[in-house]
Amino acid sequence: MDRLRAMAAFVAVTEAGSLSAAARALGEPLTNISRMLAQLEAHLGCALLHRSSRHLVITPAGSEYLETCRSVLESVAAAERRIAGQVDELSGDMAITAPVLFGRMFVVPLLARFLADYPRIDARLLLVDRVVEIAEEGIDIAVRIGELPDSALLATRVGSLRLVACAAPAYLERSGTPSMPSDLTRHDCVTFANLPGGTRWIFRSRRNGRKAVRVRSRLSVNTADAAVAAAIAGVGITRVLSYQAEEALKAGKLVPVLERFEDTAVPVHLVYGAARSSNARVRAFVKFAAGELRLLPETSSGKQARRKLSPS
Structure with missing residues (x-):
């Protein structure tokens, strides 16, 4: 054989x-x-x-x-x-996965710059809002947002994002604006199945401490786009990652609530198998992306801000 x-x-x-x-x-x-x-x-x-x-x-x-x-x-x-004398020029195929909106906003332009620097590397990008089993699906590197479970995978933290609770102005006029996280029990909420916690929302701030509340899910959705759209339509208050609601917040279609209770850090990692850590293409991309992805919007209001993410 x-x-x-x-x-x-x-x-x-x-x-x-x-x-x-x-x-x-x-x-x-x-x-x-x-x-x-x-x-x-x-x-x-x-x-x-x-x-x-x-x-x-x-x-x-x-x-x-x-x-x-x-x-x-x-x-x-x-x-x-x-x-063959090609040691100085990386070549070959590489597969990457990321959440859909995050991938469109950040990974696609990042990957375009990386491929420009390495013209002999070809890439495959899989954008899906689910946790991809990287070994089974032939993935080299995965972008993971949120706390990582224990596993044999290696991870490089590239920073953190924030969660933001928000609702349409018309909904807040109709139902009132919550002043405390506990007020959410009296509100309709739009929950996003892909965020940790489901209907249990945990707010953390340096000044106000940790507040956990079980919200009433008037509508449960499986994508951030749907959660934001439902909130804009007035279904209720939703809580998503800040970049997912950024355009709606800037346009005034959504208004942030409970901001003084919310500076929850949501880590962003590049994850890859131990066997792939010796792959020169993987090492090059992780090094490149770790530097580039430290610049991400982390605003929890409608104001645009570009700043360094929390270091790993």
């Missing part, structure tokens, strides 16, 4: 989602791909993939081995580039 070739086939199958798609991507007969996978599993003594007539599911052992395969293949490719 050509183990490197088998490793490459295994990686291709996980990224393509099927044996036939991997065979087309590699220009190999389907029987070759199937045979190499079987030989690799026999060599390891465990299943890497669960196969059915409709889809493939990577096993826990397969997920761990996938990172090893990518690292080994990248090391071999790097050695070949050095021998």
Whole structure:
């Protein structure tokens, strides 16, 4: 068995989602791909993939081995580039994921500048408002907003954002403006499922301390755009990251409330697998992005502000 070739086939199958798609991507007969996978599993003594007539599911052992395969293949490719005299110019593919709005506002222009500096690197950007399993989905680097759970992943903190509670002027005229977080129990609220806490909103400030309140969710949504739109329509008070409501706040379509209780820091990290930390492209992007992403809007009102984020 050509183990490197088998490793490459295994990686291709996980990224393509099927044996036939991997065979087309590699220009190999389907029987070759199937045979190499079987030989690799026999060599390891465990299943890497669960196969059915409709889809493939990577096993826990397969997920761990996938990172090893990518690292080994990248090391071999790097050695070949050095021998070929390309050590001074990074090249190859890189995959990044980020939340949709954050990605459009910050990662796309950042990535454009990075690619201009590294013309031999090609990138794939996946913008989704969910936590992506980076090993299973072939992602090199993920932008994560919020506290990170314990995991084997490595993370570089690039700063922090703020949460802002806000509502439409018409809603506040109709229902009154809360003066304390506890007042929110008497208000309609629009909750954003992708923010930590759900219907339990926690306010923190240096002067007023920590205030936790269980709000009434009149409407629950799964994207920040929907939460902001619902608040503008007068459904109730919402609480999102400041950049997500920035345009509506500047335009006066939303008004911030409870600002004196709100300087909650929400960390922003670049997350990547331990095996990817030795990848020269990943290291270059993390270093580049960590410097660039420290400049983000962190305003909790309609006033535009560009400032350094909290250092890691």
